[in-house]
Amino acid sequence: MNTNRSEALPAFVRGLEALVDRGADEATIRREGGALLADLIARDDWLPPALAEPDPDSYRIHQLHVDPAGRFSVSAMVWGPGQGTPIHDHTVWGMVGVLRGRERCEEFAPLLERGGPLVSGQVHELAPGDIDFVSPTIGDIHRVSNALADGTSVSIHVYGGDIGSIERSRYDDAGRATPFVSPYAACLLPGRAS
Secondary structure, eight states: OOOOOGGGGHHHHHHHHHHTTOOOOHHHIIIHHHHHEEEEEEEESSSSSGGGGGOOOHHHHHHHHTTSSSEEEEEEEEETTBBBBBOOOOSSSSEEEESSSSSEEEEEEEEEETTTTTEEEEEEEEEETEEEEEEETTEEEEEEEEESSSSEEEEEEESSSHHHHHHHEEEOTEEEEEEEEOOOSOOTTTTTTO
């Protein structure tokens, strides 16, 4: 995708819309949508600076686009030093691409019998340009944190629904689930009404 910076996000959205319009399955979305996301995060000049500023108290989720039919959403997550999520799931497919900084991802799996503790899985770091995938079909429970002790990390998240309105679960150390919904930060894209 060879676009100017103001067209980078709209071009990505159009490409993803074309995928979901044709009824692409999850594997195709990971493959072809992942390539679109790789193009988007290959350049770091399109995200407005206000949407890359960390909050001193917690990570921020900025809504960049929600498909009018609710088929997918795009958001920017901004992580200050030491910030991270609780262990959580998504309930839909997702793609996470690191735009700047580094992120640490710790994967978990539930025990076969429900209600038991979670089983720790792979731990990996993502650098700029790296993409990670989540889904109930391939692994959906993880904890993510900023891997930088002294810098900000920014990642672009794409989910198969409006992640700001999907009820999901966060998990404690014993594997007990608590429902939650991820709120978007109050900041808006320039020129966008509330």
